[in-house]
Amino acid sequence: MSVLSADATPPLLQPLPVRPTLLQRLQRITRSYLFRVLFSGLITILAVTTFTFFLIRQMPGSPVEIKIDEMMTRRGMTYEEAYRAAATVFNFDPDRPVILQYIDFWGDLLRGDLGNSITQGGTSVSSIILRYLPWTLFCVGLSLLISFSLGILIGLAMGYWRGSWFDNLMTAIASILSGLPDYIIGLLIIVIFGVQLRWFDIGSVRGGVDPNITPAFSLEYIGSIISYATMPVLIYVLSSVGTWILSMKSSTVSMLGEDYIAVAKARGLSERRILTGYVGRNAMLPLIARLAISVGLVVSGTVIIEEMFQYPGLGRNLYIAISGRDYTTMQGIFLVITIAVVFSNIFADFMIGWLDPRVRIEGGNES
Amino acid sequence: MIGLETVATPIGLVIGIVCGLVPLIAGIHYQQLRAGIVGFIACAISGFGCGVIGGLPMVVLTYAVVLSYAYVNRQDPFTSRAALVDVNFEETRSERLQRRLANVGNSVRAAIRALTRNRAGFVGFLGIAFFILVTTFGPLFIRYEGETHMERRAPGSRVLVAAPSAEHPLGLDWKGRDVLSHMVHGGQRLIITSIQAGLIATLIAVVFGSTAGLLGGVFDQVLSTLANFILTIPGFPFLIVLAAVVDFDSYFLLAVLFGVLNWPTLMRAVRAQVLSLRERDYVQAAVVLDLGLWHIITREVFPNMVSYIMINLIITIRIAMYSIVALTFLGLVPLEEPDWAVMIFTGRQQGVLFLPQASGMLLSPIIAIALFQLSLVLFARSLEEIFNPRLRTGL
Numbered sequence: 187m188s189v190l191s192a193d194a195t196p197p198l199l200q201p202l203p204v205r206p207t208l209l210q211r212l213q214r215i216t217r218s219y220l221f222r223v224l225f226s227g228l229i230t231i232l233a234v235t236t237f238t239f240f241l242i243r244q245m246p247g248s249p250v251e252i253k254i255d256e257m258m259t260r261r262g263m264t265y266e267e268a269y270r271a272a273a274t275v276f277n278f279d280p281d282r283p284v285i286l287q288y289i290d291f292w293g294d295l296l297r298g299d300l301g302n303s304i305t306q307g308g309t310s311v312s313s314i315i316l317r318y319l320p321w322t323l324f325c326v327g328l329s330l331l332i333s334f335s336l337g338i339l340i341g342l343a344m345g346y347w348r349g350s351w352f353d354n355l356m357t358a359i360a361s362i363l364s365g366l367p368d369y370i371i372g373l374l375i376i377v378i379f380g381v382q383l384r385w386f387d388i389g390s391v392r393g394g395v396d397p398n399i400t401p402a403f404s405l406e407y408i409g410s411i412i413s414y415a416t417m418p419v420l421i422y423v424l425s426s427v428g429t430w431i432l433s434m435k436s437s438t439v440s441m442l443g444e445d446y447i448a449v450a451k452a453r454g455l456s457e458r459r460i461l462t463g464y465v466g467r468n469a470m471l472p473l474i475a476r477l478a479i480s481v482g483l484v485v486s487g488t489v490i491i492e493e494m495f496q497y498p499g500l501g502r503n504l505y506i507a508i509s510g511r512d513y514t515t516m517q518g519i520f521l522v523i524t525i526a527v528v529f530s531n532i533f534a535d536f537m538i539g540w541l542d543p544r545v546r547i548e549g550g551n552e553s
Numbered sequence: 554m555i556g557l558e559t560v561a562t563p564i565g566l567v568i569g570i571v572c573g574l575v576p577l578i579a580g581i582h583y584q585q586l587r588a589g590i591v592g593f594i595a596c597a598i599s600g601f602g603c604g605v606i607g608g609l610p611m612v613v614l615t616y617a618v619v620l621s622y623a624y625v626n627r628q629d630p631f632t633s634r635a636a637l638v639d640v641n642f643e644e645t646r647s648e649r650l651q652r653r654l655a656n657v658g659n660s661v662r663a664a665i666r667a668l669t670r671n672r673a674g675f676v677g678f679l680g681i682a683f684f685i686l687v688t689t690f691g692p693l694f695i696r697y698e699g700e701t702h703m704e705r706r707a708p709g710s711r712v713l714v715a716a717p718s719a720e721h722p723l724g725l726d727w728k729g730r731d732v733l734s735h736m737v738h739g740g741q742r743l744i745i746t747s748i749q750a751g752l753i754a755t756l757i758a759v760v761f762g763s764t765a766g767l768l769g770g771v772f773d774q775v776l777s778t779l780a781n782f783i784l785t786i787p788g789f790p791f792l793i794v795l796a797a798v799v800d801f802d803s804y805f806l807l808a809v810l811f812g813v814l815n816w817p818t819l820m821r822a823v824r825a826q827v828l829s830l831r832e833r834d835y836v837q838a839a840v841v842l843d844l845g846l847w848h849i850i851t852r853e854v855f856p857n858m859v860s861y862i863m864i865n866l867i868i869t870i871r872i873a874m875y876s877i878v879a880l881t882f883l884g885l886v887p888l889e890e891p892d893w894a895v896m897i898f899t900g901r902q903q904g905v906l907f908l909p910q911a912s913g914m915l916l917s918p919i920i921a922i923a924l925f926q927l928s929l930v931l932f933a934r935s936l937e938e939i940f941n942p943r944l945r946t947g948l
Contacts, residue, residue, distance in 0.1 A: 230785050237786070238794070245797045361673065365930035367875045369882060370923045373897065377915050381907055388907055489789060490879050501790075505883065508793050516794075523787040531785075 223535065227528040234524045235517075239291060242508075242516050243284055249304045249511045291517070300518040305510045311518035314503065319485070319522070321394050322492070322499035325415050326484040329422035334477050336423070337430020342466050344431065345438025356431060364428030369490045372421045386417075394498040418491050430473065437469040444468075475538045482530030485523045569600020572608035576615035583623035592619055602689045613654075614661055621658025624651065667938040674935020680928025684921070688744060691737035697891060702729035716910040724913025726896065727903045732914050736921060739891035744925070746804045746877060751870030753812025755819060759862060762823025763850075766831070777824070780817035788814060792876055796885045807886060811873050819865045823858065830854050860940035867933040871926055878922055893918035 206214070215221050250272045257268040294301055300311035340360075344353045380388040396410040441447065442465065450464050488501035496502070500519060507515040573596035580589015592615030600608030644652070669675050705725060706713050713729035715721070723732035761780070765773040795810055830836055836853050844852075880886045881894035884902070888895045896918040905911035 230782060233782060234785055238791070241798060242794055245794065361930060361934070362927060365871075365927040366923050367878070367926060369879060370919055370926070373915070373919050374923070376906065377912055377919070381909050382912055485787075489793070490882065493883065504790055505793070508790070508797065520787065520790070523790065524785060527785050527787065 220536075223532050227532055230528055231521075231524050235521055236288075238520045239288055239517060240284065242513055242520075243287075245508075245511060247511055249513070295521075300521070301514040303507075303512055303515045305507075305512045305515075311514050314515055315500065315518055315522055318498055318500045318503045321497065322485060322488055322501060324411075325418050325497065325499060326422060326488055327481075328415070329419040329426070330477070330480060330484065332419070333423040333427040333430055334473075337427050338434050338466075338470060338473065340427075341431045341434025342438050342461065342469065345435045345442065345469070346461055346465060348435075348439060353435075357435070360428040360431040360435075362428070363424055364432060366425060368421055368425035369494060371424050372417075372491055372494050375417070375421065392496040414497075418495055418497055421491055433476075434469060434473055437472055438465055441465050441469045471538065471542050474541065475534045478530050478534035478537055480530075481533075482527040485519075485526050565604050566597070566601045568604055568608050569597035569602075572596040572600045572612045573615075575612045576619050579616055579619045583619060585619050585622045588619045588622050592616070598686075602685075614657070617654045617658035618661050619658070620651065621655040621662060624655035624658075664939045668935060671935035671938055673931045674938070677928040677931025677933070677935065680924060681932055684740060684744065684925050684928070687737060688740035695734050695737045697738045698730040698734045699890065700728075700730070705729040712905065712908065712910075714905050714908060714911045714914055717913045721913075723917045724910070726914040727899060727905050727911070732896075732917050735891045735896060736893070736917050739893045739896065739918070740921065740925075742804060742889075743874065743877065743893055746808050747870050747874035749805060749808035750811040750815075750873035750877070751866050753808055754815040754869045754873070755862060755866045757812060758816040758819035758865075759823055761816065762820040763827050763854075765820070766824040766827025773824070776820070780820050783814060784817045786814070789876065789879065792880065793883070793885055796880055807877060807880075808873070811876055815869060815872065819862070819869070822861070822865070826858055826861065827854065830857055860937050863936045863940055864933045867929050867936065871929045871933075874922070874926065893921055 250269075253272040254265070254268045257263050257271060258265065261268075263271065291301070298312075300315070303309045303311055303314060306314070340356055344356050347353060376388060379385045393414060394411070395407070395414055399407050399410050447460065447464055450460050455464075485500055488499055489505050490501075491497070492499045492502035493505050500522070504516065504519045506512075507519065573593035576592025576596060577589045580586050580592065583589075595615055596608060596611045599611040668678055702713070702725075705715070706729065707715055712727065713725060714727045715725040715729075717724040721731045721733065723736060726732050726735065761776050765776040792810070792814060795814075796807070799806060799810060830853075836849060839849050839853050877886070878894040878897070881888065881892070881898055882901070884898055888898060896914065900906055900911060900915045906915065
């Protein structure tokens with residue numbers, strides 16, 4: 187960058203920088219890391235959305251065909267009558283070429299409209315997503331928070347006092363838990379504790395909230411939401427805490443060999459200070475990045491558990507949309523999931539750079 | 554072709570015994586009878602279980618082990634009792650083959666020792682072996698019950714499903730069929746499909762990862778972009794959609810589908826490893842010495858990655874089984890009995906999930922799948938030691 191010539195400015199004042207031209211500014215923006223990451227993220231979202239758009243329309247059996255079949259058999263309509271009736275019911279023209287549907291889709295999407303659900307006539311996809319997303323966010327977000335905190339604390343203690351009975355016991359438990367699929371844990375809990383031992387009423391854990399309580403900001407309603415979420419949360423925590431514990435332990439153990447820990451010990455710092463301020467903080471870093479990535483998977487990784495407990499979340503709704511061939515709803519939910527994944531990855535990238543200066547420098551060189 | 558169709562048949566047993574004769578005779582010849590007998594048993598079991606596909610590799614391995622006990626390297630002044638002047642440093646072809654086989658045998662012995670040293674890993678290995686043996690040889694002893702048994706309905710009961718009894722150790726299912734027979738017959742396809750899926754995903758990952766890492770440039774960019782793209786696609790929901798799009802006529806297709814969706818994580822790791830290994834001193838030394846690409850890949854790069862790849866293979870098999878059971882649980886793949894996952898699905902479908910006496914029918918497949926997954930995880934932990942090249946050369 188050039189500076190103004192010296193004779194134009196008094197010697198005491200700093201030379202004024204030349205204002206960059208618009209082109210230079212644009213270049214600086216396009217060359218920045220943030221811009222490139224966001225740009226490639228957008229491209230990914232675009233590509234995944236396009237891919238899923240065409241793929242889900244390849245699924246055998248369209249919602250209209252299913253409805254036509256039903257009307258022909260039940261009401262004795264001819265095919266043409268049933269066809270026209272179905273087309274009006276669904277507000278969806280199956281004869282329109284897919285490529286035009288695709289253009290329509292983007293046109294609507296750019297106006298912020300995800301279209302209407304095909305099977306639930308008149309309901310907009312955005313309202314479906316807005317209705318079910320909070321349930322999933324609450325349930326999975328809570329369990330992610332619980333299992334992450336538990337994993338950090340237990341793993342740190344295990345790594346710091348490695349070889350103790352606590353370490354051995356927890357390693358065994360964590361290995362077993364990390365080896366069990368979530369739905370297997372769910373089924374085991376239902377069959378053993380629900381059916382055999384009758385510790386809880388199986389009927390009462392299906393759904394998101396007691397249908398007899400009117401929705402209000404009351405203690406009763408919130409209590410019901412929490413009690414219905416207990417079982418899914420318990421299962422998520424059990425199935426994910428093992429991995430957190432084990433990675434926190436290995437991260438802690440690798441941290442203990444570092445010089446600054448030895449220096450901290452030599453300085454006579456209290457054990458608690460070393461554990462929290464020196465070991466724990468640094469050992470947590472790689473796990474925080476993974477936490478940010480898992481946040482993106484919150485929406486998608488819940489299909490089976492939600493279906494199992496009839497929990498009114500987005501995962502179960504996606505499953506229903508897929509089985510009912512509800513293209514627009516499917517498309518909308520896939521879009522939400524993809525955006526969540528892409529942005530949580532970007533967020534994880536930046537968070538780790540913000541927390542850990544070493545990565546920031548290396549990342550700068552690399553990119 | 555005497556392939557997998559001879560599994561658990563008399564022909565398979567004959568193949569196994571014929572294969573087993575090789576290490577047995579070698580054992581007698583080298584006066585290593587114990588190793589020979591163990592080799593005979595190993596060959597017989599694997600021949601019985603996998604026909605020629607299992608028998609022939611086992612012949613090579615067991616023969617190598619027997620040989621490694623008896624082998625004396627004449628070129629090595631420390632192990633050879635000959636005086637240094639008598640050592641002939643020229644090696645004939647058969648001598649070189651023997652030396653290589655003995656090395657393989659030593660590796661196998663080191664691997665077995667490493668396997669038994671790690672207690673958790675050994676438990677995992679035994680668990681996997683148990684399930685494979687039961688699902689392969691169990692059908693020889695227990696007949697499959699496919700038809701409904703109305704006459705087994707307990708007096709006063711509305712349903713056929715029954716709790717475990719002396720006659721039926723795991724109880725009866727919703728059609729009154731013996732659960733034990735379904736357990737024994739219903740695991741093989743699930744396990745084989747999972748292993749196939751894991752192998753396909755790992756193969757794609759290794760090929761793509763090493764291509765991207767070694768060749769770089771456009772290959773690297775294209776493959777990495779593809780990997781990132783697939784990583785962004787929501788995996789399991791997408792598998793549900795694909796399962797509907799693809800018209801399954803074989804479970805192998807399901808394995809392929811899984812493999813195509815699940816290679817990117819390992820591929821990125823392999824690529825990173827290849828990139829870092831390329832810069833190591835010993836690889837650079839091999840390049841300078843002009844030892845050839847094949848030597849560099851097989852001797853310098855691959856041994857450093859094999860433990861990582863094997864661990865990932867096991868983990869991928871685990872995830873494959875998870876996905877296949879999940880798809881079945883949701884009823885999204887063609888349901889064919891007998892199958893562990895189908896047992897869970899029908900249990901839920903028929904509403905027997907909440908009947909106390911149905912626990913035998915439900916818990917059996919649930920616990921079997923849980924234990925198999927657990928065994929895989931435990932086994933994966935010990936693979937690190939088994940495939941560590943330093944442990945092998947240390948012998």
